[in-house]
Amino acid sequence: MLRRLSLLFVAVSSALLSAEPSEKVFELRTYHANEGKLDALHARFRDHTVSLFEKHGMTNVAYWTPVKNEKNLLIYLLSYPSKEAREKSWQGFMSDPDWQAAFKASTAEGRLVGKIDSVFLKETDFSAAFTPSESTRLFEMRTYTTAEGMLPHLHKRFRDHTMKLFQKHGMSNLSYFELLADQDKAEQTLLYFLAHKDAEAAKKSWDGFRADPEWKKVAAKSEEDAGGRILVKGGVEAVYLQPTDYSPIK
Incomplete structure (x- = not known):
């Protein structure tokens, strides 16, 4: 009996180890x-x-x-x-x-x-997810363009600090994406979505985030570790979005 269980454990472990990563x-x-x-x-x-x-x-x-x-x-x-x-x-x-x-x-x-x-x-390995809400929210689509070789540093900053600070200041983290390898500027682009209660809440959240001493410390340290600016000049684009009446996520 123990031998059969051991063999089953090995088989299951091998299957898990050899499983292909998600292709979604x-x-x-x-x-x-x-x-x-x-x-x-x-x-x-x-x-x-x-x-x-x-x-x-x-x-x-x-x-x-x-x-x-x-x-x-x-x-x-x-x-x-x-x-x-x-x-x-x-x-x-x-x-x-x-x-x-x-x-x-x-x-x-x-x-x-x-x-x-x-x-x-x-999705990045630190992505959250699109989740339903009882009330209609204001969405924000943000696209960051890094200097060459700097995308891993940006990912680390988001994974270890930025997302937590967003949440601290009332923003909802949704999905975070990198581009497929065959897409233009795939090695320099992070695209992600946030949700806010409304425009007033969005402004309040961003004002609080940008003024947060912890964020200023994190931003400076991440660029020190990276050896220079992580984002190119003008490398942040933000678009506020409202869901359509037929959107599954609101």
């Missing part, structure tokens, strides 16, 4: 709606696209529009079990008669989208 892939897609077509684009997603994505094995994570949306953008996040699964899902989606009918009907008076941007992501 995220895709951040930005649609530039044509003038006057954003409402129609929302209607197509609400009535057709979201459910068809699910039908074809894609996971709808969240859908947003920028709070200041002068460019008529729809920004959304999908996830897939792997990059290969992503290709299969999109092939099935694009050839689906229901999608083709919805696309044709929605574009009878002109195309809704002028341009689509797409970037592929994977």
Whole structure:
């Protein structure tokens, strides 16, 4: 009996040690709606696209529009079990008669989208997660560009200090991503999401964070350890986002 249990333990341990790391892939897609077509684009997603994505094995994570949306953008996040699964899902989606009918009907008076941007992501080892909320929140998408060779130092600062300080000052850590290796500036980019109660809460949180002596100490020490500036000049981009009414996460 003991021998059988020992053999079972070895087999299970070997399987765990040889298991492949998660291949889960995220895709951040930005649609530039044509003038006057954003409402129609929302209607197509609400009535057709979201459910068809699910039908074809894609996971709808969240859908947003920028709070200041002068460019008529729809920004959304999908996830897939792997990059290969992503290709299969999109092939099935694009050839689906229901999608083709919805696309044709929605574009009878002109195309809704002028341009689509797409970037592929994977979660960092310190990523939190998108979690539901009972009330609608204000989201913040932040993109950091590091100097060459500095991304591991930035990751360490977030892993060991920054996320805890965000939480201390009332911000909710959501997912943190690095770009897949074949993406532009993959070795220099961290993209992540925060959630705030509202704009006033966001301002209060950031003011408190930036003035925190602990943050100032951490920032200085991390650059001392790195041997120079971690971020390039102008290397922080932030966009405040509001969830659409059909977004799974609000």
